[in-house]
Amino acid sequence: MPPAGAVCRIRVRMTARAIDEPHRASSQLELLFNLTFVVAVAAVTAQFAHHIGDGRALAGLVAFLQVFFSVWWAWMNFTWFASSYDTDDVPYRLLTTVQMAGVLVLAAGVPAAVGHSDYRAVAIGYLVMRIALVAQWLRAGAEDPAGRRTALRYAFGIALAQAGWILWLVSAEAGALPAPVQVPCFVALAVLELAVPRWAERAGPTNWHPHHIAERYGLFTIILFGESVLAASNAVAGALEEAEVGLRLIIIAGSGLVLLFTLWWLYFLVPAGEGLNERRHLSYRWGYGHYGIFASLAALGAGLEVAVGQTGHDLKASPIAVCYAVAIPTALFITLLWAVHTPLLTAPVLRPAVVLCAVTAILLLPSAASRTGVVAVVATIAAVCVLMTVLTILANKDAPSRRETPDAGMAETMPSEEGRA
Numbered sequence: 001m002p003p004a005g006a007v008c009r010i011r012v013r014m015t016a017r018a019i020d021e022p023h024r025a026s027s028q029l030e031l032l033f034n035l036t037f038v039v040a041v042a043a044v045t046a047q048f049a050h051h052i053g054d055g056r057a058l059a060g061l062v063a064f065l066q067v068f069f070s071v072w073w074a075w076m077n078f079t080w081f082a083s084s085y086d087t088d089d090v091p092y093r094l095l096t097t098v099q100m101a102g103v104l105v106l107a108a109g110v111p112a113a114v115g116h117s118d119y120r121a122v123a124i125g126y127l128v129m130r131i132a133l134v135a136q137w138l139r140a141g142a143e144d145p146a147g148r149r150t151a152l153r154y155a156f157g158i159a160l161a162q163a164g165w166i167l168w169l170v171s172a173e174a175g176a177l178p179a180p181v182q183v184p185c186f187v188a189l190a191v192l193e194l195a196v197p198r199w200a201e202r203a204g205p206t207n208w209h210p211h212h213i214a215e216r217y218g219l220f221t222i223i224l225f226g227e228s229v230l231a232a233s234n235a236v237a238g239a240l241e242e243a244e245v246g247l248r249l250i251i252i253a254g255s256g257l258v259l260l261f262t263l264w265w266l267y268f269l270v271p272a273g274e275g276l277n278e279r280r281h282l283s284y285r286w287g288y289g290h291y292g293i294f295a296s297l298a299a300l301g302a303g304l305e306v307a308v309g310q311t312g313h314d315l316k317a318s319p320i321a322v323c324y325a326v327a328i329p330t331a332l333f334i335t336l337l338w339a340v341h342t343p344l345l346t347a348p349v350l351r352p353a354v355v356l357c358a359v360t361a362i363l364l365l366p367s368a369a370s371r372t373g374v375v376a377v378v379a380t381i382a383a384v385c386v387l388m389t390v391l392t393i394l395a396n397k398d399a400p401s402r403r404e405t406p407d408a409g410m411a412e413t414m415p416s417e418e419g420r421a
Contacts, residue, residue, distance in 0.1 A: 012089045014143040016207040024212045026219060029096055030082060034219060036103040040071045041227050041298055043110035049231060049302035051114075052325045053309065055316040063114040064302075066186055068295050070122060073193055074103060074129050076287070077158070079216045080197070081133065083208040084147075085140050095132045102129030123169045130162045149203035157196035164189045194288060210280065214273035217290060224294055225264055228301030232256045235308035249311045252375045256304045259326075259382040262389045263297075263333060266350070269392065270337070275344025282343055289340035293333060300329035307378050323366035323377040330381060331359045334388070351395055358388040 017024075044067050051060025078099055086092065102125045109121020134155045141151035168185055171177035177185065236253050276283060303325030306315065310322055317325075338350040361384050369377045 009089050011091065012087050014085055014087050014092070014140050016084055016144055016147050017086065017209065019207045019209055021209060024209045026212070026215055027082075027086060027088060029088065029093060030079075030086075030216065031219070033078060033096060033100055033103075034075075034223060036100045036107070037071060037075055037220070038223055038227070040103055040107035040110065041224060042230065043107050044068050044071060044114065045227050045231055045298050045301045045305070047111055047114035048299060049305040052302055052306045052322070053315050053317055055318070055321065057317070057321060057325060060114060062183060063117065064299070065295065066183075067110055067113050067122065068298060069190055069291065070106065070126060071103075072291050072294055073190075074099075074106070074126065075220060077129075077133055079213070079220075080206070080208055080287075081136055081140075083212050083216070084206040085136070085144070091139070092136070095136055098132035099129045102126065102132070119169055120173070123165060126165065127162065130158055134159050134162075147204060147206065150200050150206060153200035153203050154196065157200055161189065161193050161196060164192060198284065208283075210276035211273035213283075213287075214276060217272065217287075218268065220294065221267055221297070222264075224297035224301070225260055228260050228297065228304055229257070231301040231305035232308050235305040238309055246311070248375045249308070252308050252311060252378050255375075255379040255382040256308060259304075259330065259378075259385055260300075262382070262385040263300075263330070265389050266334070266385075266392065267293075267337060269349050269396070270341040270345070271349075272341065272344065275341070279344055286340055286344060289336060292336045293340065296329040296333040296336065300326065300333065303329055304378075307374055310374055319369040319374050319377075320366050322374050323369040323381075326378055327362050327366045327381055330385065331362045334362075334385075335359055349396055350392060354388055354391050354395070358384055 044064060047067075048057075048060055048064040051057055051064075078096070104125070105128060106122050106125030109119070109123075109125060112118035112120070113122045137151045137155040137158070141148045141155065144151065168177065168182075168189060172182055232253060236249065240249075272286070276286065303322070306317065307322050307326050309315070310317075310319075315322065334350075334355060338352070338355045342348045342350065362381050365377050365380050365384075
């Protein structure tokens with residue numbers, strides 16, 4: 001396998017990469033692939049922000065979770081495949097480009113999906129992505145005899161799930177699938193998607209690289225933080241068009257930035273790569289649990305956009321609803337971060353008592369919004385997160401350094417592979 005940064009070769013044999021490969025990092029192609037998801041996530045966040053501002057947050061929540069699942073799962077499919085079989089040759093790059101085109105089509109269909117439950121463009125984008133992904137797995141099955149059964153299972157399972165999505169869409173468009181059962185059918189198909197990796201891996205585990213996967217998840221997390229910053233910045237620009245710079249705008253914009261910074265700090269305190277290296281069997285829980293972590297960050301971006309925007313003009317949403325749009329995603333992010341990462345670690349980084357107190361305080365604060373206002377509540381939520389971060393850092397100041405090092409532990413014998421996400 002060519003090292004990172006090597007010149008792309010026309011064609012190489014697709015074989016599994018070593019799980020103890022040193023200095024394994026995200027390739028330039030993977031970084032480019034991530035950029036297509038910036039567009040998709042921005043579209044999902046913007047549409048959910050509109051629902052919150054119009055006082056229809058609950059009505060838009062289901063569509064937000066559905067569309068975000070499609071975005072997240074498309075990213076997951078590529079990320080874990082690339083960790084095992086990234087050849088970086090011409091066929092691999094071309095098929096990845098097709099997947100990127102599918103993501104952009106999906107992103108273009110987000111407004112219609114979230115706003116009008118029209119999933120046609122999203123389904124077309126997904127079909128384009130899955131055709132390329134199935135081709136990748138079929139190539140792996142043809143060229144890697146050791147992983148053939150697993151690769152063919154993946155190809156079959158993904159194709160079967162995609163056929164289910166097309167049937168779901170066609171039935172809904174034709175009126176053969178009543179509205180009350182459309183969401184349950186969506187959930188059933190999502191469960192099928194989640195089951196495909198576990199079923200495929202029973203034939204033999206793939207060679208995903210723990211530190212590479214941890215880095216890829218970290219990069220996607222940064223994309224979501226960036227989208228939150230962008231959403232808040234757009235809201236500031238909108239507020240400035242309605243009124244001059246005031247103290248309320250400065251406080252809430254600053255509080256939003258502090259809130260995002262503390263959540264970023266908490267996320268990267270956790271040594272995910274080392275934990276995945278030592279406990280590969282927990283990768284399902286860790287990988288799938290990130291759906292909630294990622295979705296909460298996207299929802300927080302929407303909530304912050306509305307909270308900042310309300311300083312410049314009136315909204316249909318009540319102050320309490322706006323504050324909960326910030327508080328609930330924040331509390332959910334903290335809770336899931338603790339639940340997903342703690343099992344990977346020998347010594348927990350996030351203390352349960354600190355997490356419980358912080359989450360309780362955050363969820364209670366919006367009830368005071370009608371008296372104190374949105375600005376005060378958001379600023380206090382940020383202060384609670386700052387306090388939590390400080391307490392967490394102090395609690396771990398005497399612990400051994402847990403800085404993520406790609407070579408850490410890779411010289412030792414790798415634990416047996418019992419799963420992936």
